[in-house]
C-alpha cells in the first residue's frame with residue numbers, strides 16, 4: 001500500500017473511532033443529567049442539591065489512571081477525563097469559581113487544572129476578595145495560592161482563614177515556570193525595568209542577578225498584571241507564565257528562568273461544602289495553644305502517637321494579642337477517620353482554640 005493510501009485508511013479509522021467516542025461522551029453526559037435529576041428528586045422542594053462532588057471526581061480520575069495502558073501517559077489521560085467531567089458537571093450546574101486575577105494568572109491556571117474549562121471563572125483583585133465572594137455566595141468556590149516550594153507560605157491566604165469561616169474542599173499543585181516576556185515596543189538589549197509579582201521576582205532572583213543585575217525590579221499585584229503593563233510600555237519586561245504570555249501576545253526572550261527547576265505552588269479550593277472521605281485525603285486545621293512551656297510538644301504528640309503524617313506546619317501571629325500565635329497544620333487523613341478524630345479530640349483538650357478548616361482529596365493531577 002502506498003503511504004498516501006495508508007494515511008487515508010488510518011484517517012478513516014480515526015474518523016470512525018471519533019464517532020464512537022462522541023457517542024459515548026454524549027451517553028455519559030446524558031447519564032450525568034439523570035444523576036442531577038436523582039440528586040434533586042430526593043430533596044424537599046426549594047432545597048438545592050450538591051452537584052459538585054470532589055470525592056467522586058478524585059475517584060474517577062484515579063480509576064482512569066489505574067486502568068490506563070498507554071500510549072498516552074496517566075496525566076494526559078486524566079486531563080482528558082477532567083475536561084469530560086467538567087462539561088458533564090456544567091450540564092448539571094454551571095459552577096462559578098473566583099480566582100486571583102486578572103486573567104492569565106497562575107491561580108487561573110490552577111482553577112482550570114482543578115475544575116476543567118467548563119466552569120465560569122471570575123477574576124478577583126485580591127485574595128481577601130475571593131474569601132468574601134465565596135462567603136457572600138456570589139460564587140460557589142474560590143481558588144487561592146497557599147504555599148510555594150521556593151518562597152514558602154502565602155501569608156495573605158493564611159490570614160484570611162483567620163477572618164472568614166471557610167471550608168477547604170480541595171487542593172491543586174501547579175508546576176510554576178516563569179519566562180521573561182517583552183512586547184513589540186521593547187528590544188532585548190534595551191530593558192531597563194522588570195515587572196512581576198514579588199513572589200515571582202524572588203523565585204527568579206539568582207537568574208536576574210546573573211542576567212539583568214542593573215535592571216530595576218518592580219513588584220506589581222500579579223504576573224498577569226506585569227504582562228498587561230509591558231504590552232504597551234517601552235523598554236520593560238515582565239516575568240510571567242505561559243497563560244499571560246499568550247493572553248497579552250508577548251514574546252518569550254528567556255524560558256523557565258525560575259531558580260529552582262521544581263518550583264511549584266499549592267492552591268486551595270475554598271467553599272462551604274464539606275467533602276466525604278476518599279481513603280486518600282488531607283486535613284487542614286488552625287490551632288492556638290496556651291503560651292506555656294511544652295505547648296508545641298503537646299500539640300504534636302497526638303500525631304506521633306497515632307502515626308499520622310504531617311505535611312506542613314506554619315505559624316502566624318494570632319491577631320488577638322501581642323506575641324501570640326496560631327499554627328496552621330496540614331496532615332494526611334480525613335477528620336471522619338477514627339484515628340484522626342482521636343488526634344483532634346486530644347488537641348482540642350490542650351488548645352485554646354481548634355478549627356478544622358476541612359478534609360479534602362489529595363491532589364490527583
Ligand SMILES: O=C(O)C(=O)C[C@]1(C(=O)O)C=C[C@@H](O)C=C1
Pocket residue numbers: 032035036051052053054056057060084085086088089092
Ligand atoms: O457522580 C456524580 O455525582 C455526578 O454528578 C457525575 C460527575 C461525572 O461527570 O462523573 C459530575 C460531577 C460531579 O462533580 C462528579 C461526577
